[in-house]
Amino acid sequence: MRWAVNCSILFTELPPLERPAAARAAGFDAVEFWWPWPGEPVPSAADVDAFCTAIEDAGVRLVALNFYAGDMPAGERGVLSQPARTGEFRASVAVLARIAGRTGVRSFNALYGQRLDGVAPAAQDRAATGNLVFAARAVGALGGTVLIEPLARGRNGAYPLETAADAMAVVRRVRAAGAPNVRLLFDVFHLTVNGDDPAAVAREHAADIGHVQIADAPGRGRPGTGKIDFAALFGVLDEIGYDGRIALEYVPDGPSEQEFGWLRAY
Secondary structure (H helix, E strand, O other): OOEEEEOOOOOOOOOHHHHHHHHHHOOOOEEEEOOOOOOOOOOOHHHHHHHHHHHHHHOOEEEEEEOOOOOHHHOOOOOOOOHHHHHHHHHHHHHHHHHHHHHOOOEEEOOOOOOOOOOOHHHHHHHHHHHHHHHHHHHHOOOOEEEEOOOOOOOOOOOOOOOHHHHHHHHHHHHHOOOOOEEEEEEHHHHHHOOOOHHHHHHHOHHHEEEEEEOOOOOOOOOOOOOOOHHHHHHHHHHOOOOOOEEEOOOOOOOHHHOOHHHHHO
């Protein structure tokens, strides 16, 4: 297995810039992050440099990065479907492209954004399509892929993408609008808690999976703390020929460095 560790949900006992080195010390050679500056679409050049330097100095590879998603700690889950925030989102894409140029990251998760009172869903979907095409073209120039992710119901506000079918409808819409480099983010936790069968989703959408993230369900802890049969699931991923990274995106129960013993079985 080719593992990566999400440093926005693990190693949070450390400051963000110390987490890549902690991941390396725990045995990982690859990391991923959510957008490192919540609520800040265009951080300072010094902050961007410090983030990239932390990755480089740790000797790890950045394999996935979220687009700017608003203020996630405050509950936001993306802005790209909010028409009034198109400028904010598009300004952040240039920052993401600079990070990609420096670190080599090529997979980018675009959280869709929640439904807004007083704004027609169709208007939000039009804004989302335009922004996703813009983002896909920007990262496509670097060989990058935009990822679309369903999120767990009841935990992420009025987020409209809950199932693989919801996410794939967006993927197809954006491809039809002229951006082929858009794929599904296969997050086992979100799919499971929303009632999808991950194995069935993997087989149905094998050609569309751009990245895999894992946590057990229903609690979002490490594998073995819930009901998902990960041995069987990893077998399905092998069966369909998935050869990308599998990112650990679970909530630790104690110090992060003690959360990886289950990996010895694989």
